[in-house]
Amino acid sequence: MNGRRDFFRLALAGGAAAAGAAASPSVQARGNAEISPDAIGLLFDSTLCIGCKACVAACKEANDLPLDYNTPTHGLWDMPLDTTARTFNVIKAWQSGTGMNRGQEEDGYAFMKVSCLHCVDPSCVSACPVSAMTKDPVTGIVQYDADACIGCRYCVAACPFGIPKYDYDSPTGQIGKCELCRHLLPEGKYAACAEVCPTGATLFGKVSSLKAEAHRRLALEEGAATVWPRGNLDTADQPAWEGPAPHYVQHVYGEKEVGGTQMFKLSAVAFDKLGHKPLPERSFSSQSETLQHTLYGGLVLPLAVLGVMSWVAKRNVKHDDEIHDDPMHDTQDGGKRHE
Numbered sequence: 001m002n003g004r005r006d007f008f009r010l011a012l013a014g015g016a017a018a019a020g021a022a023a024s025p026s027v028q029a030r031g032n033a034e035i036s037p038d039a040i041g042l043l044f045d046s047t048l049c050i051g052c053k054a055c056v057a058a059c060k061e062a063n064d065l066p067l068d069y070n071t072p073t074h075g076l077w078d079m080p081l082d083t084t085a086r087t088f089n090v091i092k093a094w095q096s097g098t099g100m101n102r103g104q105e106e107d108g109y110a111f112m113k114v115s116c117l118h119c120v121d122p123s124c125v126s127a128c129p130v131s132a133m134t135k136d137p138v139t140g141i142v143q144y145d146a147d148a149c150i151g152c153r154y155c156v157a158a159c160p161f162g163i164p165k166y167d168y169d170s171p172t173g174q175i176g177k178c179e180l181c182r183h184l185l186p187e188g189k190y191a192a193c194a195e196v197c198p199t200g201a202t203l204f205g206k207v208s209s210l211k212a213e214a215h216r217r218l219a220l221e222e223g224a225a226t227v228w229p230r231g232n233l234d235t236a237d238q239p240a241w242e243g244p245a246p247h248y249v250q251h252v253y254g255e256k257e258v259g260g261t262q263m264f265k266l267s268a269v270a271f272d273k274l275g276h277k278p279l280p281e282r283s284f285s286s287q288s289e290t291l292q293h294t295l296y297g298g299l300v301l302p303l304a305v306l307g308v309m310s311w312v313a314k315r316n317v318k319h320d321d322e323i324h325d326d327p328m329h330d331t332q333d334g335g336k337r338h339e
Contacts, residue, residue, distance in 0.1 A: 030286045032259035033121035035207060039140035040180065041118055041262030042194060043210040045217070046274065047103050047246040048201035048228065049111040051091055055193035055202055059089040059115075062181050062192035082114065085167030085176030089115040089193055094274050103246055103268035110267065112274040113202060115193070116163045116178035117254055117261035118142045121283035124155035124164055132175070133164075140207070140262050141180045149175060160258055160279055190232050197230065200240070205233030207262050214252045214264045220245035259283030 059065070068086040080087045092114055097107035122142050124133045132149035135142050144164075151173030155164040164177045181191045189195070194204035203210060213233060220226055224245045231238035247268050254261035257279040267274060 030289050032281075032283045032286055035120045035260060035262070036138055036140050037208070038138050039120075039207040039262055040190075040205065041140070041207045041210055041264070042115075042180070042191060043203040043205070043214055043233070043264045044113040044266070045201050045203075046110050046112055046265065046267040046269070047248070048199045049091065049113065050199060050201070051093060051111045052198065053091050054196045054198065055113070056087070056089055056091060058192040058196040059178070059181075060087070062184065063088060065176075083163060083165060083177075085165040085170070085174065088176060088178040089113065092275065094269065096273075105269050105273065108269065110269045110274060111201075112267070112276075113193075113265075114275070115263070116142060116180075117161055117263040118178075118180060119258060119261050119283070121259035121285045123158040123160060123258070123284045123288075126285035126289060127154040127158035129154065136182075139180075139182070139185070141182050142177075143179050143182060144175055144177060146172075146174050149173070158284070160284060195231055200228045200230035200238075203229060203233045204231065209233050210264055211252070211255065214255075214266055217245070217266060218248050218250055218252065220248075222247050256281045259286065 065086050065088070068080045068084055080090060082092075083090055090113075092112050093109060094112065095109045096105060099107065099109040101108040103110055118141060120140065122133070122135055125135050125142060127133075129152065130148050130150055132145045133142065133155050134145070151166070153166050153175075155175060156166055164175045167174045167176055181189070184190065184192070190204045191202075194202045197203075203213065205213075210233060213229070217226075222245055225242060226245050227240045227242055229236060229238075229240045249267050249270060251271065253265040253267070253271050253276055254263055259282065265271070265276070272278065
């Protein structure tokens with residue numbers, strides 16, 4: 001009896017002491033991840049988008065995606081309302097009041113491109129338990145490996161932008177998302193959505209170049225004549241055009257949100273009206289991983305759980321003296337216990 005009591009007592013004390021000792025060193029919080037100097041991405045300028053959806057069709061063709069019927073006109077037109085596992089890019093329209101004024105919040109309208117923003121510190125990569133979601137260390141593209149995926153959908157839940165989508169019609173269960181047409185890069189090509197955009201509303205290029213271009217536009221005086229590049233910003237593979245500078249909200253969306261992204265967005269209408277809610281500058285990945293390291297560093301959480309389990313076991317196990325005093329305790333043959 002005393003041996004059993006001593007065991008539980010020592011287990012509880014040992015677990016508490018070990019947990020306290022392991023928790024005593026300060027856990028350093030992880031900061032946001034650093035972006036690769038060669039990272040590539042997109043710049044979307046809502047003020048230049050005309051809603052033609054050429055980018056949507058080009059994305060479908062470049063990625064060999066099937067038709068996607070999820071609108072009331074089912075079976076008549078491939079016009080999905082949102083990104084899915086079979087539609088990686090959509091253009092959404094926003095309208096206020098009469099919707100007569102382009103790029104204005106009162107009685108106005110605007111378009112917004114919805115696709116993967118390729119976060120610098122992606123939550124989907126951090127949440128994936130089998131490395132089906134990874135981030136290329138050079139290009140920064142957040143890419144997906146269907147062969148490694150186990151269909152847990154942690155990436156779906158983790159993404160602050162709601163981008164990875166699960167294909168429930170797939171017999172093996174797969175995720176679909178924009179991968180910036182990475183399969184075209186070895187051929188000297190680039191993202192199909194930027195290549196076909198007739199106005200340059202979607203631009204492809206190095207993140208550093210795109211960021212500089214975004215800030216150049218924000219510094220323009222409204223109505224001033226300027227040049228609008230098209231296609232690949234770094235190679236200038238398509239002719240630019242001239243036009244007046246619009247009014248801009250003085251914010252480059254994606255520059256700092258959740259640690260920064262590799263897709264920047266400009267708009268004349270407040271971003272929260274276009275489906276982009278304010279987000280913190282610190283990435284969710286850094287927060288969750290810091291918490292994990294705090295709990296599991298030095299086996300703090302496992303030892304704490306062991307302590308709790310030991311306490312529960314101690315409370316529920318009858319000791320020898322309690323069994324001896326229990327008149328209802330019988331031996332296996334049904335008789336009273338022999339002393």
